[in-house]
Amino acid sequence: MAHSNANSTGGENDAINISASQRLAILKALADPRRMEIIERLAATACTGCSDMRECLPISAATLSHHLKELETAGLIHIEREGKFARLTLRRDIWQAFLADLQKL
Amino acid sequence: MAHSNANSTGGENDAINISASQRLAILKALADPRRMEIIERLAATACTGCSDMRECLPISAATLSHHLKELETAGLIHIEREGKFARLTLRRDIWQAFLADLQKL
């Protein structure tokens, strides 16, 4: 909820604009091997659960939860909780906006 | 010197390939407001000296030197020392390779 990006001003496919603070948050989020790995996996397989992640990454559940919250706060992933499980998805719109933002310089 | 990228295999305009470790180093380097600001300035004005930077950023000479070394180690900038002064340039080839690398996921 930290970064809203709810500015659909009626345009058709206007790209999302990333604020400087969100760009920093995303860069910080990506500047960790584990979190980068999570993003890579989500980008490749489109969608996974927490347990799937833990099978690949050598980290405790607590640490994974911490990283996921970090990625969610940065706006990079969406965590959809379904009963006992959590479904993770990469927010590709934010990802593209982030890349477009870096392209601009 | 940490990241060489001296692999011109005779091709014409083959893009540089970023290793995973260099990608991480670049992300870490960018995940700091001051260093990001430095990169933005270098991208805008093409080339500047240390003293010019210090006029804009509220940091000590020692801290700036530390940040510049970090950016240089990541491969993002080139520091050309001319006598007393230092000339800073953004390594646009690396920057583009970095962006292309992120695009791939």
Added chain:
DNA sequence: TCGACAATTCGATAACCGTCTAATTGATTA
């Protein structure tokens, strides 16, 4: 209702990092 399980939160610890001052190196000029 009662365990088993997924995920989160809490509290602590260790490592990392940005920042500074002070000291140093190296170059230019009086």
Added chain:
DNA sequence: TAATCAATTAGACGGTTATCGAATTGTCGA
């Protein structure tokens, strides 16, 4: 040569953060 200045290095301090085990919350099946 001595003084000055740009930049770097050394060393220290404080804040941030990645990590874990333990406790907690919430959900599902027996």
